[in-house]
Amino acid sequence: MTQGLEMRSVSKFYDAGSERITALDRVSIRVEPGEFVAVVGPSGSGKTTFLSIAGALLKPSEGEVLLNGKNIASLPDKQLSDIRLREVGFIMQASNLVPYLNVLEQLLVVKRMTGKVTPADKAFAAELLADLGLAERMKHYPEELSGGEKQRVAIARALMNDPGIILADEPTASLDTRRAHEVVSLIARAVKSRRKAAVMVTHDERLLSYCDRICRMEDGKLSPMEPAAGSVLS
Amino acid sequence: MFLALKEMRHSKTRFVMIGIILVLVSWLVFILSGLGNGLAALAASTFKNMDADYVVFEKGSNASMGKSLLSGDLTAELLALPDVEAASPMGIIFGSAVRESGDPEEFKLDIALVGIEPGSFLEPAAAEGTGLDAGRPTHVLANESMKDEGFKPGDTFALDGTTEKLTIAGFVRDQTYNHIASVFIPIETWRKLAFAAPGSDKGLKDPVNAIMLQGKNIDPNAIAERLPGTETVTRAQAVQGISGYKEETGTIFMMLGFLFVISAFIVGVFFYVLTMQKSNQFGIMKAIGAKNGFLGKAVISQVFILSLASIAVGILLTCGTAAVLPKGMPFRLETSWVIVYSLVLLAIALLSSLVSVRTVVKIDPLKALGRVE
Ligand SMILES: Nc1ncnc2c1ncn2[C@@H]1O[C@H](COP(=O)(O)OP(=O)(O)OP(=O)(O)O)[C@@H](O)[C@H]1O
Ligand SMILES: [Mg+2]
Numbered sequence: 001m002t003q004g005l006e007m008r009s010v011s012k013f014y015d016a017g018s019e020r021i022t023a024l025d026r027v028s029i030r031v032e033p034g035e036f037v038a039v040v041g042p043s044g045s046g047k048t049t050f051l052s053i054a055g056a057l058l059k060p061s062e063g064e065v066l067l068n069g070k071n072i073a074s075l076p077d078k079q080l081s082d083i084r085l086r087e088v089g090f091i092m093q094a095s096n097l098v099p100y101l102n103v104l105e106q107l108l109v110v111k112r113m114t115g116k117v118t119p120a121d122k123a124f125a126a127e128l129l130a131d132l133g134l135a136e137r138m139k140h141y142p143e144e145l146s147g148g149e150k151q152r153v154a155i156a157r158a159l160m161n162d163p164g165i166i167l168a169d170e171p172t173a174s175l176d177t178r179r180a181h182e183v184v185s186l187i188a189r190a191v192k193s194r195r196k197a198a199v200m201v202t203h204d205e206r207l208l209s210y211c212d213r214i215c216r217m218e219d220g221k222l223s224p225m226e227p228a229a230g231s232v233l234s
Numbered sequence: 235m236f237l238a239l240k241e242m243r244h245s246k247t248r249f250v251m252i253g254i255i256l257v258l259v260s261w262l263v264f265i266l267s268g269l270g271n272g273l274a275a276l277a278a279s280t281f282k283n284m285d286a287d288y289v290v291f292e293k294g295s296n297a298s299m300g301k302s303l304l305s306g307d308l309t310a311e312l313l314a315l316p317d318v319e320a321a322s323p324m325g326i327i328f329g330s331a332v333r334e335s336g337d338p339e340e341f342k343l344d345i346a347l348v349g350i351e352p353g354s355f356l357e358p359a360a361a362e363g364t365g366l367d368a369g370r371p372t373h374v375l376a377n378e379s380m381k382d383e384g385f386k387p388g389d390t391f392a393l394d395g396t397t398e399k400l401t402i403a404g405f406v407r408d409q410t411y412n413h414i415a416s417v418f419i420p421i422e423t424w425r426k427l428a429f430a431a432p433g434s435d436k437g438l439k440d441p442v443n444a445i446m447l448q449g450k451n452i453d454p455n456a457i458a459e460r461l462p463g464t465e466t467v468t469r470a471q472a473v474q475g476i477s478g479y480k481e482e483t484g485t486i487f488m489m490l491g492f493l494f495v496i497s498a499f500i501v502g503v504f505f506y507v508l509t510m511q512k513s514n515q516f517g518i519m520k521a522i523g524a525k526n527g528f529l530g531k532a533v534i535s536q537v538f539i540l541s542l543a544s545i546a547v548g549i550l551l552t553c554g555t556a557a558v559l560p561k562g563m564p565f566r567l568e569t570s571w572v573i574v575y576s577l578v579l580l581a582i583a584l585l586s587s588l589v590s591v592r593t594v595v596k597i598d599p600l601k602a603l604g605r606v607e
Pocket of ligand 2: 048049
């Protein structure tokens with residue numbers, strides 16, 4: 001069974017009135033475990049659509065999406081949410097933490113969604129947080145954290161269910177340069193050490209050096225790029 | 235449960251405020267039901283506490299004591315009918331008790347004089363003093379509330395507008411009719427008082443207002459066939475026939491109904507708005523894999539916890555209110571009704587929270603990925 005994420009000629013169409021918008025046009029990509037891929041491209045080119053389909057949030061109009069070898073393209077909604085829970089870790093733009101849960105609970109609630117929280121889960125959560133330099137912040141609420149710390153909690157939360165795939169949509173959009181570097185380097189480190197297949201959408205070309213591979217999205221078409229070509233990116 | 239409690243602890247003021255409104259509503263519900271019970275008892279407890287199953291009235295009297303006049307001879311005929319286990323005549327008139335002791339203020343107390351046969355199943359047990367005795371026609375059993383007006387066992391009082399004097403043989407509990415104290419007197423004495431004016435008995439022999447029957451299997455239609463000129467109703471129907479009873483209880487029930495509707499809207503709208511505010515948050519949780527059931531449960535358990543706590547506080551406040559209400563207030567809290575109304579309030583709250591659950595189900599997890607504004 002192939003691990004990681006694989007998309008085979010995936011398209012997504014939206015019907016806007018009489019027009020048909022092609023948000024994704026026959027996109028194919030393979031991301032191996034331990035590989036960190038960046039997706040760049042202009043606004044409206046289809047990056048979020050791509051990530052949503054890879055993350056089982058959206059069903060493709062055509063094509064196959066394989067998560068750890070399993071085709072999820074035509075699964076019913078209920079199973080999709082299960083896939084998201086167990087196989088996918090999302091890191092979204094800022095302020096996506098639950099405001100009334102402290103840092104530790106942010107992670108444990110993911111476990112609660114699957115059933116019971118065991119002492120082993122608590123230990124794992126604590127380990128993840130320590131790994132991300134949040135050991136001192138476990139009992140803090142989101143309102144007491146800095147933007148960078150919040151994103152680090154989001155990274156820990158994405159890793160909590162030990163998913164095979166990590167997807168990040170502009171995780172540094174609300175951070176200053178220093179914090180952005182900090183956060184992306186942490187993602188890169190987790191991806192390597194925990195052997196996740198990771199895709200990050202970003203606008204910030206300075207962060208591309210953390211990635212193994214860069215793809216460019218344009219008008220719904222995904223094409224590979226050399227890492228060295230960072231300077232010509234949008 | 236986990237999410238529900240966490241959020242309630244985090245946003246205390248918000249939930250305390252809505253809780254206070256629910257407390258006030260449930261408090262009002264319980265007070266109204268207590269008042270309704272109290273009023274109903276005041277209006278009809280003599281009837282309600284009688285150990286009778288059916289009541290025979292004159293045909294066309296609409297189950298109203300005041301409009302019905304029958305001959306006491308019917309009692310024997312009724313007893314001969316199948317399924318009738320016991321029958322006893324009864325009559326009610328209203329009067330005013332005037333205290334004998336030369337009261338300068340001319341103290342008068344409205345009473346309902348209930349004529350019954352001494353020793354029959356209609357005679358309530360004396361809580362104090364002795365019961366009725368056919369050999370002592372002017373000795374009566376009075377409702378306890380007359381004690382609050384200074385009457386004691388053995389006291390004699392006159393009836394306003396008559397030359398009759400009655401002596402209190404004993405007191406009975408919970409015996410009121412049409413909101414005033416019932417005074418049980420032997421039916422012979424009652425006839426003398428009720429039909430003092432010549433011709434007021436319409437020439438009937440031993441006239442009475444109604445005849446009370448015991449017997450679970452009595453068929454009212456069969457009695458109407460055998461004894462034309464009578465109509466037989468259940469005791470509950472006879473209670474409805476008491477003048478003003480339906481209107482009074484109807485008003486209270488209408489208010490209770492409105493309160494239930496109001497509480498449904500309060501809970502429904504509050505949690506709906508709250509859910510709308512949190513739709514982004516719910517979207518994120520759905521994106522990371524939360525199922526509708528998980529989030530729906532969080533909303534419902536929040537409503538459950540909040541309503542349960544509010545109702546409990548409402549009950550406590552009602553008990554407190556009951557303790558400080560003046561004695562004359564017709565307030566009577568019955569545990570069974572408190573339980574019923576608590577469950578109704580809880581059920582309404584949970585039902586109206588389903589609107590929010592539906593909203594949660596409809597939230598699109600895609601919201602989380604910064605697509606929909
Ligand atoms: N629900 C929808 N209905 C119709 N069209 C949509 C819908 N969602 C997205 N689109 C269209 O699909 C295209 C791709 O959108 P997408 O959000 O993937 O772009 P993006 O690359 O993430 O842009 P940005 O960098 O601004 O976030 C856009 O033209 C957008 O208008
Ligand atoms: Mg986007």
